[in-house]
Amino acid sequence: MTQQKPQRKTGFAHLIAATGYSVAGLRRMWQESAFRQEVIGGAAVLLLLLALGGSAGQIGLMTVLLLALLAIEALNTAIEAIVDHLSPDWSVFAKQAKDIASAAVFLMILANGVCLSVILLDLALAAA
Template identity: 40%
Template sequence: MDIRKFFRSFTFAVAGVKQAWREQNFRFDIFAALLAIFLSIVTGLSQMEWIVVILLIALMLSLEMINTAIENVVDLASPDIHPLARAAKDIAAGAVFVFACASVIIGILIFLPKWMNL
């Protein structure tokens, strides 16, 4: 294994995160993640609840990055508005939306019972 190639792959990954940061939705997701972490600290979650919150955050950010990558590739492949290009972008955005909705529901199921007992 070439150690230089291995470490260089991390620079590509960091570049990808920096590129994603330029997207408004990704920055919103980071804000939401920080809010979720703050609320988790204040609420005093169990270890398993923390695992769920961290997984949801990581998956949401990753899915948002995949959506952005799909949008960029579609724009490159089809600079003109084409029904299939629009469908691909809409479906990718829809996947993010479905996961965001599920994350909110899971968050409510984790936090609401704890807040009701305060």
């Protein structure tokens, strides 16, 4: 039995509905251990930068990169859910899709690490 597609909302009702969908997505993401680890690690990084006297620009840049990491983690999870639905058994296409999505997360983690390293080096040189 299929469900009827809900009627499309417009205007302010669309904004309210979209916010609800986003909150539901964040609730779903919180079930993922990688997402929780990234949130906690990101909070620790931002607190470290605050404690070390990072500038507003440094903290802002790190915040944007951390949010981008969380967004890519969400896309990775969405891809995994779709692939698992389309290919419940093991398949080459499913493995490749999941591996590529995982690589995107890995690359974003590297970008965060590079940025954090540069900021920490800058703070160390400024303190010397």
